[in-house]
Amino acid sequence: MLLLAGLSMLPDADVIGFALHVPYEAPFGHRGATHSLVFALAVALVSVAVACAVKLRPLRTGALVFAVVASHGLLDTLTDGGLGVALLWPFSDVRFFAPWRPIPVAPIGAAFFLTGYGLRVAATELVLFVPLWLYAFWPRRGGKGSPLVRSGA
Numbered sequence: 001m002l003l004l005a006g007l008s009m010l011p012d013a014d015v016i017g018f019a020l021h022v023p024y025e026a027p028f029g030h031r032g033a034t035h036s037l038v039f040a041l042a043v044a045l046v047s048v049a050v051a052c053a054v055k056l057r058p059l060r061t062g063a064l065v066f067a068v069v070a071s072h073g074l075l076d077t078l079t080d081g082g083l084g085v086a087l088l089w090p091f092s093d094v095r096f097f098a099p100w101r102p103i104p105v106a107p108i109g110a111a112f113f114l115t116g117y118g119l120r121v122a123a124t125e126l127v128l129f130v131p132l133w134l135y136a137f138w139p140r141r142g143g144k145g146s147p148l149v150r151s152g153a
Ligand SMILES: [Zn+2]
Pocket: 011, 012, 031, 035, 072, 073, 076
């Protein structure tokens, strides 16, 4: 679960581009290639190979990793700032926003995040995602362990 949570943030590794002076609007700028569905697919394919090596169910692992990584870019289209998300990179550099954008864009960097606006963003995300956290952490009866682990393994 922690690894999947980490993978959900992987697309934002592109913020290193700010230090390297990659323009925001460039294909490898923020919310560019790493936020695309092709990037999510590439990460999922790597996870399938890893799953085979560590004896997890490869198709379930790949599907879950794809959903987790792809959800980042899709959720970013619901934010109210930035230049949009290059969901279709490398086939198109067009940046997309969803028609409905209820999530305030998070400020980048701790100095900006610890402001009144940053705290409002954190509170909004908390309200939006609490139902998902409740679902994820709700105790279940009859659990047979992780659905990614092969039975008998
Ligand atoms: Zn992002």
